[in-house]
Every structure is written in C-alpha cells, then in structure tokens.
Amino acid sequence: MRAAAxxxxxxxxxxxxxxxxxxxxxxLYAALxxxxxxxxxxxxxxxxxxxxSMDEIRQGGIFALxxxxxxxxxxxxxxxACTGLKCTGISDGFFNSLRILVPSVxxxxxxxxxxxxxxxxxxxxxxxxxxxxxxxxAFMPYQVFIYPLVRLFxxxxxxxxxxxxxxxxxxxxxxxxxxxxxxxxSSLPVDLFKAARVDGAGFWQIFFYVVLPMSTPxxxxxxxxxxxxxxxxxxxxxxxxxxDNLPMTVLLNNVVNSSQGEKLYNVNMAATILTALLPLAVxxxxxxxxxxxxxxxxxxx
Amino acid sequence: xxxxxxHDIAPLLALLPALLIVVFAYAGTMVWTVCISxxxxxxxxxxxxxxxxxxARLFSxxxxxxxxxxxxxxxxxxxxxxxxxxxxxxxxxxxxxxCEDLLRTVFLYPYAISFIVTGxxxxxxxxxxLGIQASVRGMGWTSFTFDWVxxxxxxxxxxxxxxxxxxxxxxxxLMLAGLRGVDEDLWKAARIEGxxxxxVYMSIVLPLLRPVVVTSVVLLSVAVVKAxxxxxxxxxxxxxxxxxxxxxxxxxxxxxxxxxxxxxAASSVMFVTVLAALAPWLYQEYFKAHRAGGHA
Numbered sequence: 001m002r003a004a005a006x007x008x009x010x011x012x013x014x015x016x017x018x019x020x021x022x023x024x025x026x027x028l029y030a031a032l033x034x035x036x037x038x039x040x041x042x043x044x045x046x047x048x049x050x051x052x053s054m055d056e057i058r059q060g061g062i063f064a065l066x067x068x069x070x071x072x073x074x075x076x077x078x079x080x081a082c083t084g085l086k087c088t089g090i091s092d093g094f095f096n097s098l099r100i101l102v103p104s105v106x107x108x109x110x111x112x113x114x115x116x117x118x119x120x121x122x123x124x125x126x127x128x129x130x131x132x133x134x135x136x137x138a139f140m141p142y143q144v145f146i147y148p149l150v151r152l153f154x155x156x157x158x159x160x161x162x163x164x165x166x167x168x169x170x171x172x173x174x175x176x177x178x179x180x181x182x183x184x185x186s187s188l189p190v191d192l193f194k195a196a197r198v199d200g201a202g203f204w205q206i207f208f209y210v211v212l213p214m215s216t217p218x219x220x221x222x223x224x225x226x227x228x229x230x231x232x233x234x235x236x237x238x239x240x241x242x243x244d245n246l247p248m249t250v251l252l253n254n255v256v257n258s259s260q261g262e263k264l265y266n267v268n269m270a271a272t273i274l275t276a277l278l279p280l281a282v283x284x285x286x287x288x289x290x291x292x293x294x295x296x297x298x299x300x301x
Numbered sequence: 302x303x304x305x306x307x308h309d310i311a312p313l314l315a316l317l318p319a320l321l322i323v324v325f326a327y328a329g330t331m332v333w334t335v336c337i338s339x340x341x342x343x344x345x346x347x348x349x350x351x352x353x354x355x356x357a358r359l360f361s362x363x364x365x366x367x368x369x370x371x372x373x374x375x376x377x378x379x380x381x382x383x384x385x386x387x388x389x390x391x392x393x394x395x396x397x398x399x400c401e402d403l404l405r406t407v408f409l410y411p412y413a414i415s416f417i418v419t420g421x422x423x424x425x426x427x428x429x430x431l432g433i434q435a436s437v438r439g440m441g442w443t444s445f446t447f448d449w450v451x452x453x454x455x456x457x458x459x460x461x462x463x464x465x466x467x468x469x470x471x472x473x474x475l476m477l478a479g480l481r482g483v484d485e486d487l488w489k490a491a492r493i494e495g496x497x498x499x500x501v502y503m504s505i506v507l508p509l510l511r512p513v514v515v516t517s518v519v520l521l522s523v524a525v526v527k528a529x530x531x532x533x534x535x536x537x538x539x540x541x542x543x544x545x546x547x548x549x550x551x552x553x554x555x556x557x558x559x560x561x562x563x564x565x566a567a568s569s570v571m572f573v574t575v576l577a578a579l580a581p582w583l584y585q586e587y588f589k590a591h592r593a594g595g596h597a
Contacts, residue, residue, distance in 0.1 A: 275418055
C-alpha cells in the first residue's frame with residue numbers, strides 16, 4: 001500500500017495504453033455510463049422524492065420528476081418530523097451533531113498528533129507495543145468494549161452526556177489519528193529533529209515550533225476523516241450521547257423507522273438528504289484530499 | 302542534567318493519555334467483557350461463575366447461528382462484489398476516458414455518507430409497493446419483482462447491494478491510485494508483444510497491485526464485522542430475524558433483551574475471531590516490514 005499512500009492522488013497523465021478499436025471504446029463508455037447510473041440513482045431518487053407531495057408519491061413512479069416541486073417536505077423534515085411523540089424535526093439532531101462534532105474532532109486530532117509525534121522518531125520503550133495495541137483496538141468491533149465502557153462512564157457520571165460522547169469519539173478516533181500522524185512524522189527527515197535537538201530544543205519545543213508548522217497536510221486529512229467519521233457515526237451516539245444529545249443519524253433513523261402513523265416518504269427523504277449534506281459537502285469541497293484520507297485510514301505510509 | 306531528564310519524561314508524558322486509553326478503554330474493557338461472559342449476568346453483571354455455560358447457550362441459539370451465517374454470506378458477497386466492481390471501475394477509468402474527474406466523483410460519493418443514510422435510501426427504493434418494483438411494473442413489465450427487503454431468504458442480498466453501492470468507490474479509488482503507479486514501460490512491452498489489455502490486467506497488473514488488494518480486503522472486512530448501522534437502517538434485522546448479524550445480536554441482548562452474559566459471550570466470540578484473523582496480518586504488515594526496512 002506504500003505506493004498508494006505516498007502517491008495517493010491519482011493525478012497526472014494516464015499512461016499510454018494500447019489503442020482499442022472503436023467498438024471497444026463504445027462498450028467501455030457504455031459500461032461506465034451504466035455504472036454511473038447505478039451510483040447516481042439513489043441520490044436522484046432521494047432528491048425527487050423529497051420534492052414531491054405524498055399524493056404524487058402514492059401514485060407510484062419513483063423515477064418520475066416531481067410534477068410541482070415543493071420544499072414543503074424539507075421544512076417539515078427540519079422542524080416538524082416526529083420521533084416518537086416529539087415532533088420538533090431533525091434540526092435538534094443537526095445541532096446535537098454539531099455540538100458533538102466540534103470538540104470531538106479538535107480533541108481527537110490534538111491527541112492523535114501528540115501521540116503520533118511521540119511514537120514517530122523517538123525510541124521509547126514499549127512504544128511499539130502501545131502502537132500495536134492501538135491498532136488492534138481499531139479493528140475490534142465496538143461490541144467488545146461497549147458494555148464495560150457504559151459501566152465505567154456511569155461510575156464517573158458522564159454516561160449519557162456531551163462529555164461522555166466526546167470522550168468516546170476521542171477514544172475510538174485515537175488509533176487512526178495516531179497512525180496517520182505517526183506515518184506523516186516518520187516521513188519527515190530525521191535530520192530536522194536532530195538539528196533542532198542540537199539547537200537545544202526540547203520535546204515540546206520541537207513539536208510546536210518545528211513539527212506542527214509542517215503538519216498542514218496531515219491536519220487536513222485528519223480533519224476530513226474525523227468530520228465525516230464522527231458525523232456519520234450511529235452506534236456510539238445511540239449508546240453514549242444520552243437522550244438530550246442524540247446525533248442526527250440516530251434521530252433520522254428514529255424518524256424514518258418509527259412505526260407510528262403514516263409514513264411520509266417525502267419528509268423521510270428530505271431528512272435523509274439533510275443528514276447526508278455535511279459529509280457530502282466535505283467530500284465535494286475536499287476533492288482529492290478525501291482520497292488521501294481513505295488511503296491513510298487503513299494504511300501505513 | 303535537568304535538561305536531559307526533561308527529555309526523558311516529556312515523551313512519556315505525551316503518551317500518557319494514549320496509554321490510559323489503551324489500558325482502560327481497550328484492554329480493560331475487553332477483559333471485563335470476557336469475564337462477564339463466564340457469569341450468569343442478566344440485567345446487571347453478577348459474579349457467580351458458571352464456566353462456559355453462556356457459550357453453550359450461545360451456540361445452541363438459532364438466532365446466533367443465523368447471525369454467524371449471515372455474516373459469512375454478507376461478508377463474502379460484499380467484499381467480493383466491492384472488489385470486483387471497484388477493480389473494474391478503476392480499470393475502465395484508467396483507459397484515458399473523458400470526464401475522468403466527474404466519473405470518479407460519482408463513484409466515490411456514496412463512501413462519504415453514512416450507512417444509515419445508505420440503508421434508508423435503499424429501503425425506500427426497494428419498497429415493494431411504491432419503489433422500483435412498482436415503478437417498473439407500472440411501465441408495463443408486470444411480472445418484474447424486486448422485493449428482496451420483504452423476502453426472508455432474499456433480504457440479506459438487499460444488504461449486499463446497498464453495501465456494495467456504498468463501498469465500491471473506496472476500492473476504485475485505492476486501485477486507481479495503484480494503477481497510476483504501474484510502470485509505463487510495462488504497457489509498451491505488452492503492446493509490442495500484442496498481449497490483449499485484459500490479459501495484462503489479469504496476469505500482470507493485478508498481481509502487482511497485491512498490496513492494494515490486501516488493504517481493500519482489510520478495510521472492507523472491518524466494515525463487515527462492524528456491520529450494524531446498515532442492518533438497522535435497511536431491514537432492522539428483519540423480516541423476522543432473517544438479516545440479524547452478530548453486532549446486532551450483541552446490541553439486542555445488551556440493551557433490550559437484558560441478557561448481558563449471553564451478549565458478552567457473543568462479543569467475546571467476535572473478539573477472538575477478529576484477533577485470529579488479524580494477528581498474522583498485523584505482525585507481517587507493521588512489525589516485520591519495519592524491522593527489515595530499518596525504520597528510524
């Protein structure tokens with residue numbers, strides 16, 4: 001995976017390939033078009049459904065464009081959709097997710113950068129063991145940790161609170177963040193650290209004045225990974241956030257899969273798009289950085 | 302003197318939070334989970350040791366057996382499907398096609414959104430009375446059926462479709478990066494020899510991309526074992542128990558069915574399975590290589 005991680009951006013001129021006959025090109029483009037259709041269809045259906053009225057939806061024709069597009073379902077999803085008996089829309093979840101997102105992203109990046117730095121160029125006894133344990137944790141299903149963590153958190157009094165869910169995101173974000181920063185810092189020239197040490201800089205001085213100013217690429221990738229990852233989280237929010245802080249994904253699932261009343265598919269789809277909006281925005285704005293994040297997420301540099 | 306002492310302590314101080322997390326949140330909780338699985342705990346953990354009884358109960362539980370079977374079915378098809386589609390997409394895009402950026406964006410965007418969103422969209426599209434099935438029937442093809450989400454024996458494949466839709470782009474992106482690293486001379490040589498392009502891909506390029514394939518398989522497999530969100534959103538384990546998976550089995554017994562002993566036994570089995578699958582790979586990938594490569 002080193003090749004992809006060090007040159008993760010598939011840019012540049014594609015390599016010259018054997019020339020293909022016209023029929024082959026046509027088949028190629030046809031295959032790509034079918035694939036593109038498969039991938040784009042759910043987004044299309046979500047969008048058109050959210051713009052239709054329920055009457056129109058009941059007539060069938062899931063692919064049809066809305067006869068008279070309306071944003072009513074969107075406002076309903078935002079401020080009136082019901083989860084159980086509470087009908088205040090998905091907006092609560094949006095703000096809860098934001099309140100969870102900001103501290104979780106900031107803290108997990110800081111901790112990951114410091115840990116990755118400490119594990120990168122310095123030989124620390126047990127450092128490898130610590131790193132291995134972290135990686136192992138990253139691959140384990142949450143079910144292995146959840147129950148004891150719930151008990152621990154209740155004992156300390158942060159179960160079901162904002163502090164609790166933030167701490168959980170920091171805990172489970174640490175492996176990938178450490179991996180990312182450790183690899184990035186390991187790729188910096190050793191002489192840089194040596195020179196700084198000769199000049200008398202200590203551990204933290206090197207970190208703040210030498211390493212951190214050079215960390216922008218790693219920080220961007222880390223932010224993309226954590227923003228999308230934490231926003232898209234469901235299970236941790238469900239278990240640890242508590243009734244008052246449920247993230248948007250949990251509220252969305254409650255809205256759509258609640259069994260009471262008539263199913264308002266247009267409102268459901270509007271709520272679904274609203275929940276997907278932030279990670280989609282990050283994806284479209286970050287472009288090729290997003291691919292770097294993927295490569296860094298499971299891979300060593 | 303003071304200076305050099307500070308040098309020793311500072312990195313340890315920096316690693317302290319990570320150490321605490323590993324000791325308490327990872328190792329401690331794992332041990333705790335395994336310990337509870339040897340007790341007769343129901344709503345609350347109790348300490349009466351009953352040996353392997355929970356495990357015996359677990360493996361005679363039809364729901365658990367079905368969970369494990371579903372995991373294998375879903376896992377093989379999801380990983381296999383994402384790999385094949387992802388590789389094909391990457392190979393197609395690599396043929397100097399127009400609109401490369403646009404195509405890449407379209408193939409990868411599902412990976413940015415959550416499994417909950419993915420599950421809910423596909424649930425709506427596969428709705429038998431208003432979704433794709435109804436729509437296609439309305440166009441005149443009246444015998445068309447696409448009602449997998451409500452069919453016991455087909456619902457697991459509905460999960461596979463949604464999963465593959467979400468994750469193929471990941472494989473495509475990783476593979477494409479790998480393909481761009483393939484030496485140009487290889488293609489020239491192949492052209493001179495008159496070897497068909499698909500042969501070059503299958504016999505030369507794919508073996509070259511082995512590390513990318515391994516990474517993809519690892520990332521996808523992690524998603525398989527963790528599969529919970531997608532199941533909850535798309536089928537909620539139904540119809541009946543048809544699409545139950547281990548992660549959902551554990552969550553059900555932890556938080557609604559109040560049988561902590563059985564739940565922790567199940568998560569211990571998950572833990573041991575993942576550990577067994579992972580240990581050789583982790584060792585190979587992160588330790589041997591570093592030693593051989595003389596990591597600074």
